Amino acid sequence: MKVAIVGATKGMGRSLSRLMAARQDALAVLGRDAEGLQRSAADLRERGASSVATALCDLQHPETFGPALTAAKEALGGLDAVVITAGLFGTQEALESDLELARRVLTVNHAHTILLCEHARQALMASGGGTLCVFSSVAGDRGRKPVGLYGSTKAGLSHYLESLDHRYRSQGLVTVCVKPGFVKTSMTEGLKPPPFAGEPDAVAKRVLRAMDRGTPVVYAPWIWGWIMLVIKQLPRAVMRRVGF
Numbered sequence: 001m002k003v004a005i006v007g008a009t010k011g012m013g014r015s016l017s018r019l020m021a022a023r024q025d026a027l028a029v030l031g032r033d034a035e036g037l038q039r040s041a042a043d044l045r046e047r048g049a050s051s052v053a054t055a056l057c058d059l060q061h062p063e064t065f066g067p068a069l070t071a072a073k074e075a076l077g078g079l080d081a082v083v084i085t086a087g088l089f090g091t092q093e094a095l096e097s098d099l100e101l102a103r104r105v106l107t108v109n110h111a112h113t114i115l116l117c118e119h120a121r122q123a124l125m126a127s128g129g130g131t132l133c134v135f136s137s138v139a140g141d142r143g144r145k146p147v148g149l150y151g152s153t154k155a156g157l158s159h160y161l162e163s164l165d166h167r168y169r170s171q172g173l174v175t176v177c178v179k180p181g182f183v184k185t186s187m188t189e190g191l192k193p194p195p196f197a198g199e200p201d202a203v204a205k206r207v208l209r210a211m212d213r214g215t216p217v218v219y220a221p222w223i224w225g226w227i228m229l230v231i232k233q234l235p236r237a238v239m240r241r242v243g244f
């Protein structure tokens with residue numbers, strides 16, 4: 001595959017791009033930090049990627065989206081998939097007490113990620129289709145006390161991705177919405193891992209399988225699919241009482 005990936009420098013994006021490199025995919029790593037991108041590119045070449053390009057793409061700056069995807073497409077000689085794992089997190093307490101941080105997280109995770117998806121949709125469909133794989137979260141499945149603000153960004157993103165899948169799958173655009181539960185990455189460093197916390201490498205394997213199969217929604221680790229099935233059924237009166 002020829003894949004552009006935004007977020008390959010850390011966490012689940014790094015694990016996923018390493019799996020792709022090991023099967024000799026051609027990769028374009030897109031991100032905001034030129035040095036980090038070069039480090040990732042060297043690592044991915046070492047791990048077997050058939051070619052690796054880099055381009056600057058900052059989720060805080062939508063004007064970088066079009067040029068980054070064009071550069072990726074040109075460097076790879078086409079595009080089969082775009083993966084977006086990049087995102088920001090803040091605890092509910094941090095976001096409630098720092099509205100500038102809240103603005104940044106709301107903008108990056110929701111409006112700007114969706115705009116980037118629109119650029120990716122156009123880039124993929126211009127050459128007949130492909131796979132758009134985007135990391136949302138279980139936090140978007142239900143309004144919950146500890147992740148109200150962050151969760152709202154992922155709820156909007158999941159909603160958008162579902163509509164994209166309904167609208168364009170018949171025209172060749174396969175949308176894969178990834179909903180991780182708690183995964184031990186730099187994003188969750190310092191937070192107490194709950195039961196069933198996942199590892200990024202295991203999540204990446206599950207995501208790559210979903211991309212290969214064109215699965216529209218994938219929970220990772222898998223048990224979060226069952227957990228959220230229960231949580232989605234709980235009455236509001238119960239949700240108001242519990243801390244989950």
Ligand SMILES: NC(=O)c1ccc[n+]([C@@H]2O[C@H](COP(=O)([O-])OP(=O)(O)OC[C@H]3O[C@@H](n4cnc5c(N)ncnc54)[C@H](OP(=O)(O)O)[C@@H]3O)[C@@H](O)[C@H]2O)c1
Nearest residue numbers: 007009010011012058059086087135137182183185186187
């Ligand atoms: N970890 C979890 O428990 C969890 C749970 C549910 C959902 N998720 C979602 O899964 C995705 C991946 O999470 P992760 O835990 O792997 O995160 P991570 O380890 O913190 O990595 C985040 C990635 O996003 C990139 N990024 C951040 N801001 C950016 C910007 N403005 N422009 C471009 N790239 C930017 C980072 O690049 P730099 O190297 O430049 O920082 C890094 O590559 C995120 O969307 C997250 O919301 C995570």
